[in-house]
Amino acid sequence: MEKFIIVGGNRLTGTVTISGAKNAVLPIMAASIMAGEPCVIYDVPRLTDVRVMKNVLKSLGARVEVNGHAMVIDPRKINYTEVPEHLMRKLRASNLVMGALLGRFGRVKVAHPGGCAIGSRPMDLHFKGFQALGAKITERYGFIEVEAKELRGADIQLDFPSVGATENIMMAATLAKGTTIIRNAAKEPEIVDLQNFLNRLGARIKGAGIDVIRIEGVRKLRGTEHNLIPDRIETGTYMVAAAITNGDVVLKNVIPNHIEPVSAKLREAGVSVVEYKDGIRVKGRGRIKALDIKTLPYPGFPTDMQPQMVALMSIAEGTSIITETIFESRFKHVDELTRMGANIKVEGRVAIVKGVNRLSGAVVEASDLRAGAALVLAGLAAEDATVVENVHHLDRGYEDMEKKLNSLGARVIRVNSNRE
Numbered sequence: 448m449e450k451f452i453i454v455g456g457n458r459l460t461g462t463v464t465i466s467g468a469k470n471a472v473l474p475i476m477a478a479s480i481m482a483g484e485p486c487v488i489y490d491v492p493r494l495t496d497v498r499v500m501k502n503v504l505k506s507l508g509a510r511v512e513v514n515g516h517a518m519v520i521d522p523r524k525i526n527y528t529e530v531p532e533h534l535m536r537k538l539r540a541s542n543l544v545m546g547a548l549l550g551r552f553g554r555v556k557v558a559h560p561g562g563c564a565i566g567s568r569p570m571d572l573h574f575k576g577f578q579a580l581g582a583k584i585t586e587r588y589g590f591i592e593v594e595a596k597e598l599r600g601a602d603i604q605l606d607f608p609s610v611g612a613t614e615n616i617m618m619a620a621t622l623a624k625g626t627t628i629i630r631n632a633a634k635e636p637e638i639v640d641l642q643n644f645l646n647r648l649g650a651r652i653k654g655a656g657i658d659v660i661r662i663e664g665v666r667k668l669r670g671t672e673h674n675l676i677p678d679r680i681e682t683g684t685y686m687v688a689a690a691i692t693n694g695d696v697v698l699k700n701v702i703p704n705h706i707e708p709v710s711a712k713l714r715e716a717g718v719s720v721v722e723y724k725d726g727i728r729v730k731g732r733g734r735i736k737a738l739d740i741k742t743l744p745y746p747g748f749p750t751d752m753q754p755q756m757v758a759l760m761s762i763a764e765g766t767s768i769i770t771e772t773i774f775e776s777r778f779k780h781v782d783e784l785t786r787m788g789a790n791i792k793v794e795g796r797v798a799i800v801k802g803v804n805r806l807s808g809a810v811v812e813a814s815d816l817r818a819g820a821a822l823v824l825a826g827l828a829a830e831d832a833t834v835v836e837n838v839h840h841l842d843r844g845y846e847d848m849e850k851k852l853n854s855l856g857a858r859v860i861r862v863n864s865n866r867e
């Protein structure tokens with residue numbers, strides 16, 4: 448198990464380049480299963496989630512090669528429609544291959560992905576969508592089998608704008624007969640990136656980015672080349688890194704619009720955020736002001752940035768109220784931040800954060816990806832050294848995190864606990 452040792456107190460300054468988006472590459476890799484020819488994806492981040500998804504595709508029979516940040520996927524020899532259980536367990540987003548396999552082969556079998564550290568994460572909305580398209584679902588012994596003789600377009604109203612359900616239904620509907628309409632669809636930028644990728648393959652999809660998506664089924668797809676959008680959550684995390692250290696950081700390879708909910712909140716907290724065409728400059732202006740934040744589906748404030756904002760608010764002037772509406776147990780970072788001197792109380796889905804003057808270093812444990820990010824950010828601002836254990840969670844979603852932070856003047860050292 449690896450951990451980070453962080454020597455806090457350095458003001459971050461300089462320029463950092465944001466990687467391609469984890470939450471865009473995973474559905475796009477899944478969608479490539481349906482391509483009739485090889486696909487090339489550029490700006491692929493080097494993350495463990497991407498490596499696991501690559502192994503999922505290979506286990507199905509695809510050829511996948513990575514060269515730097517480019518990935519070539521040749522799906523033509525895929526002949527297997529069952530995802531091995533150990534891979535399903537390693538990566539929640541592996542459930543995204545369901546829509547693509549169903550679209551191409553009319554069947555798929557996976558192990559139930561179950562819950563995770565941030566909540567129960569059911570798949571009922573994905574299943575309702577598949578059923579509306581004419582598929583039959585059987586759940587037995589922890590496995591889910593989905594089968595359809597023929598997928599037929601349907602009018603689907605989602606009870607909640609689930610990102611994964613929208614993506615899975617879009618993929619299955621791409622090769623269905625007739626027209627599918629997804630209402631109350633998720634509007635995240637990653638849905639737009641998936642639409643763009645699928646349309647380049649020959650799909651006929653309109654509406655991603657608004658809440659009604661219309662898919663005219665096509666018979667087959669070709670190959671394509673695609674540049675991923677930048678990771679808006681990595682962007683937001685480095686913006687908070689600048690703010691929490693009262694630093695001055697320029698972020699490159701950013702789509703400022705995608706991170707607007709975070710920029711707006713940082714400005715409200717007194718931080719200077721200046722947007723350029725494909726960059727953002729974030730500059731601290733003294734003590735952070737307390738804020739109220741409520742997580743919501745896009746374009747609301749992203750749940751994937753909530754833990755990082757709790758870390759920032761822990762040293763703000765005043766009391767902040769942070770409400771998490773998306774995942775029911777996404778406050779695991781709070782106990783760890785408390786060990787570092789933060790004053791936070793959680794009541795149900797609300798965290799009440801009373802800002803303290805300073806945090807102090809401690810040994811803390813990352814329970815999941817963004818909780819880990821919150822602890823790293825707290826460590827950057829804390830007095831003395833902080834040890835963040837279970838860094839493998841961070842490697843799921845942040846490429847070269849310690850290198851990027853150190854290039855801005857932080858001191859973050861990766862240590863392998865087993866070698867001590």
Ligand SMILES: CC(=O)N[C@H]1[C@@H](OP(=O)(O)OP(=O)(O)OC[C@H]2O[C@@H](n3ccc(=O)[nH]c3=O)[C@H](O)[C@@H]2O)O[C@H](CO)[C@@H](O)[C@@H]1O
Nearest residue numbers: 470540568569570571572573608609610611612751773774
């Ligand atoms: C790989 C990826 O893109 N992951 C993102 C995706 O996850 P993911 O696609 O899993 O998130 P969803 O939008 O589906 O989930 C949001 C909420 O809907 C609920 N739900 C979802 C599906 C369903 O069938 N039934 C149901 O009740 C979930 O339990 C959760 O409470 O969107 C989340 C919400 O922005 C982000 O935190 C994740 O980083």
Ligand SMILES: C=C(OP(=O)(O)O)C(=O)O
Nearest residue numbers: 539540565751816817844
């Ligand atoms: C919750 C996240 O990812 P996943 O949906 O892959 O678990 C995340 O990126 O914060």
